Amino acid sequence: MKTIKVVAAVIRDGDKIFATQRGYGDLKGGWEFPGGKIEEGETPQEALKREIMEELDTEIEVGELIDTIEYDYPDFHLSMGCYWCSVVSGDLVLKEHEAARWLGKDELMDVEWLPADVELIGKLL
Ligand SMILES: Nc1nc2c([nH]c(=O)n2[C@H]2C[C@H](O)[C@@H](COP(=O)(O)OP(=O)(O)OP(=O)(O)O)O2)c(=O)[nH]1
Ligand SMILES: [Mg+2]
Numbered sequence: 001m002k003t004i005k006v007v008a009a010v011i012r013d014g015d016k017i018f019a020t021q022r023g024y025g026d027l028k029g030g031w032e033f034p035g036g037k038i039e040e041g042e043t044p045q046e047a048l049k050r051e052i053m054e055e056l057d058t059e060i061e062v063g064e065l066i067d068t069i070e071y072d073y074p075d076f077h078l079s080m081g082c083y084w085c086s087v088v089s090g091d092l093v094l095k096e097h098e099a100a101r102w103l104g105k106d107e108l109m110d111v112e113w114l115p116a117d118v119e120l121i122g123k124l125l
């Protein structure tokens with residue numbers, strides 16, 4: 001099966017984290033951490049900064065790796081590096097997503113996460 005390498009930003013502000021709802025494609029409507037596919041020649045950190053600029057018009061600082069999630073979707077294997085991040089500048093403008101929420105710890109289960117994210121949410125709790 002084909003492996004897709006993805007990076008995702010867990011953007012934190014105080015005790016809340018930023019979740020976004022996918023606006024297009026097969027998984028439309030599911031909640032995720034913003035980010036996307038690593039392109040050839042990029043480090044994970046470079047890819048994540050680029051993706052967040054593209055998707056949210058915001059500059060971030062990429063911190064520690066939280067976990068790498070490995071998940072089998074029906075048609076590909078996902079390998080997703082999830083990093084703690086914080087906003088450096090910008091207003092988190094939704095350029096591709098349908099909606100976004102800042103979630104506190106007691107709200108993390110209030111949205112319908114993509115299947116691969118459920119394990120990560122368990123770890124964040
Ligand atoms: N960004 C992101 N993708 C996730 C998460 N969970 C999860 O299963 N995925 C899957 C959905 C996609 O099949 C795959 C790649 O993410 P993506 O669609 O954001 O990639 P991208 O921004 O490069 O978008 P595109 O140019 O390919 O349309 O990872 C998550 O929390 N964040
Ligand atoms: Mg994306």
